[in-house]
Amino acid sequence: MTNPEITEAFTEANIMIHGSGPGLVGVDNLASWIKHTSKPFGVFGTTLQSPSEYHAGILKKASFIFTRETLSIDHLKKIGISGNHVAFAPDATFFLNIQDKEKADRFLIENGLEEKKFICAIPRLRYTPYHLFNPNRNGWDDARIKLVEETNLKYKEIDHAKLREAMIAWVRETGNKVLVCPEMTYQVNIMDELLIDPLPEDVKPFVVKRGYWMPDEAASIYSKAHTVLSFECHSPIIAAANGTPMFYLRQPEDTIKGQMYYDLGFDDWTFEINQTTGKQITDRLREIWKDYEKAKATLAVSMNNVSKIYKDKCKFIQSV
Numbered sequence: 001m002t003n004p005e006i007t008e009a010f011t012e013a014n015i016m017i018h019g020s021g022p023g024l025v026g027v028d029n030l031a032s033w034i035k036h037t038s039k040p041f042g043v044f045g046t047t048l049q050s051p052s053e054y055h056a057g058i059l060k061k062a063s064f065i066f067t068r069e070t071l072s073i074d075h076l077k078k079i080g081i082s083g084n085h086v087a088f089a090p091d092a093t094f095f096l097n098i099q100d101k102e103k104a105d106r107f108l109i110e111n112g113l114e115e116k117k118f119i120c121a122i123p124r125l126r127y128t129p130y131h132l133f134n135p136n137r138n139g140w141d142d143a144r145i146k147l148v149e150e151t152n153l154k155y156k157e158i159d160h161a162k163l164r165e166a167m168i169a170w171v172r173e174t175g176n177k178v179l180v181c182p183e184m185t186y187q188v189n190i191m192d193e194l195l196i197d198p199l200p201e202d203v204k205p206f207v208v209k210r211g212y213w214m215p216d217e218a219a220s221i222y223s224k225a226h227t228v229l230s231f232e233c234h235s236p237i238i239a240a241a242n243g244t245p246m247f248y249l250r251q252p253e254d255t256i257k258g259q260m261y262y263d264l265g266f267d268d269w270t271f272e273i274n275q276t277t278g279k280q281i282t283d284r285l286r287e288i289w290k291d292y293e294k295a296k297a298t299l300a301v302s303m304n305n306v307s308k309i310y311k312d313k314c315k316f317i318q319s320v
Contacts, residue, residue, distance in 0.1 A: 015040050017043075018041070093234050098215060099216055104224070115224045123160060162273065166282040183232035229285070271284075
């Protein structure tokens, strides 16, 4: 290790914690920590699906492993990792505390979006088309790209027609607006095709579109929204962290991380899209706008559970 800043950090720190992610994306950092120190380390809020031999070797030395959904615990058991140091702790996004209220308020005023009188809708293709914007086609071969493109083409209208049904009902029955917005950059280019252009002419004037934004502005907007409906996994979490009811429209290609919604009691707001109709999404949204206080109380119960889990796990870390 030749970087003096890292050497100093390793010397001064008492522990290394790997944060939330789709896997051990910082595994090499953990390996370096093990090589250069004898101090404890662990994993907090990370999906650990089918760990490789390299990852398993690192994980077996961890002082704690807190997975962001319970299915990862089963994957760890298969490679011989279990014990009271292995437990569930949801994605760190549940504690996102950044805001850009000034920018958000300016956008709301400019677009006539009144607090708690608009819903947000976030699109997503079954597979994120990383080959279109990552170097070397994301390392995918022709067969992988063919699968991604054919699957996205097959389901993009089927999926988003269900979300549009809820959008239409919201506009026609409440007279309020819809904000169509992205979680990932590529979604800016699919908003019109999948969520806006196919809408009936009487609904389109009530739809506002937002280009790409940073999480701090998104969080501030979601805090003012009535409900957030998203095919992406993290936008609903940002909404929940800001006290706003949310739906997760779960596509089967979006990994096991979505299990975390069930682990936290969000069953009624999680929709397995292959087994869900547009009417079911609409009916559940209607329930929320008919009794918004009940929805907020329901959300508070789950968020209190998140707080308890995080407090318990932080106490555990203090003890290692």
